[in-house]
Amino acid sequence: MSEVYEYMDGYDHSNRYSDDMIFEVSKEDKSISVIRKQTLISGERNSQYIAFQMPRYYDGIDLSEKNIEVIYVTETGISDINKVINVRRNEEYLLFGWIVPGGALQDPGTLSFCIEFAGDEYVMKTMPVEVEVFDGMNGSDIMVEPTGQVWYMQIQNLCSETLEKAQDHETNAAVSERNAQTYMQNAQNAYSQANLAKESIQGSTKQIADNKTSIEDLKKENEQLKARLDAALADYTGSAEGEIAEARVDRKGKTYATLGEAIRGQFDEIGLYVDEDGDICQKED
Numbered sequence: 001m002s003e004v005y006e007y008m009d010g011y012d013h014s015n016r017y018s019d020d021m022i023f024e025v026s027k028e029d030k031s032i033s034v035i036r037k038q039t040l041i042s043g044e045r046n047s048q049y050i051a052f053q054m055p056r057y058y059d060g061i062d063l064s065e066k067n068i069e070v071i072y073v074t075e076t077g078i079s080d081i082n083k084v085i086n087v088r089r090n091e092e093y094l095l096f097g098w099i100v101p102g103g104a105l106q107d108p109g110t111l112s113f114c115i116e117f118a119g120d121e122y123v124m125k126t127m128p129v130e131v132e133v134f135d136g137m138n139g140s141d142i143m144v145e146p147t148g149q150v151w152y153m154q155i156q157n158l159c160s161e162t163l164e165k166a167q168d169h170e171t172n173a174a175v176s177e178r179n180a181q182t183y184m185q186n187a188q189n190a191y192s193q194a195n196l197a198k199e200s201i202q203g204s205t206k207q208i209a210d211n212k213t214s215i216e217d218l219k220k221e222n223e224q225l226k227a228r229l230d231a232a233l234a235d236y237t238g239s240a241e242g243e244i245a246e247a248r249v250d251r252k253g254k255t256y257a258t259l260g261e262a263i264r265g266q267f268d269e270i271g272l273y274v275d276e277d278g279d280i281c282q283k284e285d
Contacts, residue, residue, distance in 0.1 A: 043137070247259055
């Protein structure tokens with residue numbers, strides 16, 4: 001069995017972190033051995049490195065081909081997921097480490113975490129393990145008694161900055177109010193113009209309707225006038241034809257073929273003729 005480990009791609013490699021104490025992950029129950037000789041103090045950040053070793057294969061699955069991460073939750077409910085570093089493998093085992101972040105050490109109390117292997121719809125987790133986070137001192141806990149002119153100037157500058165910000169907010173609020181009034185006036189003007197346009201359209205619609213009514217009335221009058229003219233023309237034509245027919249009959253009851261023949265025939269009977277000048281003359285015996 002080879003004891004040589006190869007580094008895995010896709011993970012950070014750092015020679016700055018190392019720890020001779022390596023915690024085992026059991027293949028039987030997926031538990032992590034008790035974390036000891038790892039002193040965690042609240043307020044620390046990226047200063048504690050915890051190394052792990054575990055079997056490379058679990059139920060035939062090569063865990064080195066999965067994404068390896070640590071899931072943690074603090075006593076106050078802060079939680080996150082961190083990718084491990086320095087992942088190495090040989091034919092039988094995996095080695096990797098977790099740099100405990102500041103988020104896991106914000107508050108004293110119990111820190112719980114587990115290791116997760118995921119990828120290609122596969123997820124395997126270890127049993128959670130708990131480790132104590134001790135209370136530490138923070139720089140913010142140290143109060144400096146204000147003294148002298150420097151402290152007064154700092155307070156004065158802070159007040160000036162606060163006042164300046166307040167004045168800026170007030171100015172911005174006034175500008176926003178003016179803009180709002182302008183927008184309101186523009187909206188009212190637009191509303192008035194819309195009403196005028198509506199009234200104009202309504203007036204045009206009424207005018208069109210009135211014009212249409214007038215056109216219909218004119219059409220009716222024209223049809224009535226045409227009917228009267230047709231009737232008058234029919235009466236005139238009938239009367240004229242009757243008079244012409246009557247003129248073709250002479251005083252003796254003789255009917256001529258045309259009105260001209262009737263006129264010439266009756267002129268001959270009474271001895272009249274029309275000379276070259278168009279005058280009617282009496283024939284000489």
